[in-house]
Amino acid sequence: MSHPHSAPAGARCRTHDGGHPSTPSCREATEYDWQRQQHELRLLAIVFETGQATLITDAEMRIQKVNRAFMEITGYQAEEVVGQTPRLFKSGRHDKAFYARLWESLETTGHWQGEIWNRNRRGEVYPLWQSITAVHDDQGQVRNYVAMFHDISERKRLEQERERQASRDHLTGAFNRRAFDAALRREIQRAERMGEPLALLLLDIDHFKAVNDRHGHARGDEVLCRLVERLSRGLRATDLLARWGGEEFAILLPGTPLQGAAAFADRLRVQVSEHPLQGLAITVSVGLGEWRSGEGPEALLRRVDGALYRAKSAGRNSVVVEGRAVHGEPAPLAVTEAGNEVTS
Structure with a gap:
């Protein structure tokens, strides 16, 4: 999907009066741009569907899209969360100071990552390693937030077991x-x-x-x-x-x-x-x-x-x-x- 402010493919090959030259090199360049954009879109789709659990929100934190990995980890289907906010997943284990630090990092650097505990659809509280990135438009305004995470329950269990054995x-x-x-x-x-x-x-x-x-x-x-x-x-x-x-x-x-x-x-x-x-x-x-x-x-x-x-x-x-x-x-x-x- 092309950026709303980007020039259409082949625009740089237009003549001064707005016409398209018929030279083979310009037609090839236009075809190359189109193929490259299609390839990038396919790559993005593959990453979204096969990578880490991902959710995308608008600037007001309303969920717009989630992927299959998200549904597998949380137990929620897409239609159950779209339009909701991530407050749906709050575990109650973090205080206001935790979320204040999270938002301060997002607002100052555009990014936050760390360990967080969420609640899944079954009501179980579990640990995640999560990164959140703010996506800005050409005017510098936040348009979306993209959160990617993976379940670290097994890692935490192994850490606790190592700690138990050591103690x-x-x-x-x-x-x-x-x-x-x-x-x-x-x-x-x-x-x-x-x-x-x-x-x-x-x-x-x-x-x-x-x-x-x-x-x-x-x-x-x-x-x-x-x-x-x-x-x-x-x-x-x-x-x-x-x-x-x-x-x-x-x-x-x-x-x-x-x-x-x-x-x-x-x-x-x-x-x-x-x-x-x-x-x-x-x-x-x-x-x-x-x-x-x-x-x-x-x-x-x-x-x-x-x-x-x-x-x-x-x-x-x-x-x-x-x-x-x-x-x-x-x-x-x-x-x-x-x-x-x-x-x-």
């Missing part, structure tokens, strides 16, 4: 040490900002070496996995359980004062001691502390690790809060199976 212990599925360190820094900053309490537990399986020595590391690994499952059942969505290393685990309790955290820790201790894991009677020792205003992660960890050391030194199967025992009983010096002693 999780591969054996137990609990968060790993690196993820815990980041979470501890983040929660301390939040507690400082909000003036809220923050408690930290360090937990160690008593006499775990006896499990590995008597039953092998595979059985020991199963005990670790079952313990994580049991501990996780008692946690809130805001709590965080991490494998600290070996048979040690850390639990962050945001918004929890020391007294509540101590009661929670002793409940965990009792639940573990009263319910065998993989057929083995297991106990745990727990050290507990509460973050103090102005204290950094290292200082808090040192205090809680000291409490854990004292819990194990006092006979294990106990909870110690910064130097004082809360509850507990001395753990047997050997892990038992079905009521029978297992020598360590």
Whole structure:
């Protein structure tokens, strides 16, 4: 389709009195121009129908045309969206500031691209990578907007899976040490900002070496996995359980004062001691502390690790809060199976 302001094909071959010369070269030039324009139109049609999802709007953002890829991704048919505006697809996940930045870019540069979340015809919210370009006429006025996008749901899923794998212990599925360190820094900053309490537990399986020595590391690994499952059942969505290393685990309790955290820790201790894991009677020792205003992660960890050391030194199967025992009983010096002693 020729531009409304362009000269018709062959116009440059007209004579001074408006007639068309009959020279072969001019006829060939006119035929060449026509063929080139037809070829360009076919290319544009192919790109529109086989490329990325595309929608074209007028200057008032009313949708004029969409392609097949658009319909496949959004679930809408052309007749359902033509005459509508892209507000039809809003997911509700972006605030006014997001759209203000989008329009500022369009108005100043004529282009915007980025990640955006839309809602399809089925009501599902999904991520897109989208580019929007303003099309101007010869006077510099916006005549159309052309938006092209593709669904990045699979890419986001893979990113989340990589992030999950990078932040999780591969054996137990609990968060790993690196993820815990980041979470501890983040929660301390939040507690400082909000003036809220923050408690930290360090937990160690008593006499775990006896499990590995008597039953092998595979059985020991199963005990670790079952313990994580049991501990996780008692946690809130805001709590965080991490494998600290070996048979040690850390639990962050945001918004929890020391007294509540101590009661929670002793409940965990009792639940573990009263319910065998993989057929083995297991106990745990727990050290507990509460973050103090102005204290950094290292200082808090040192205090809680000291409490854990004292819990194990006092006979294990106990909870110690910064130097004082809360509850507990001395753990047997050997892990038992079905009521029978297992020598360590």
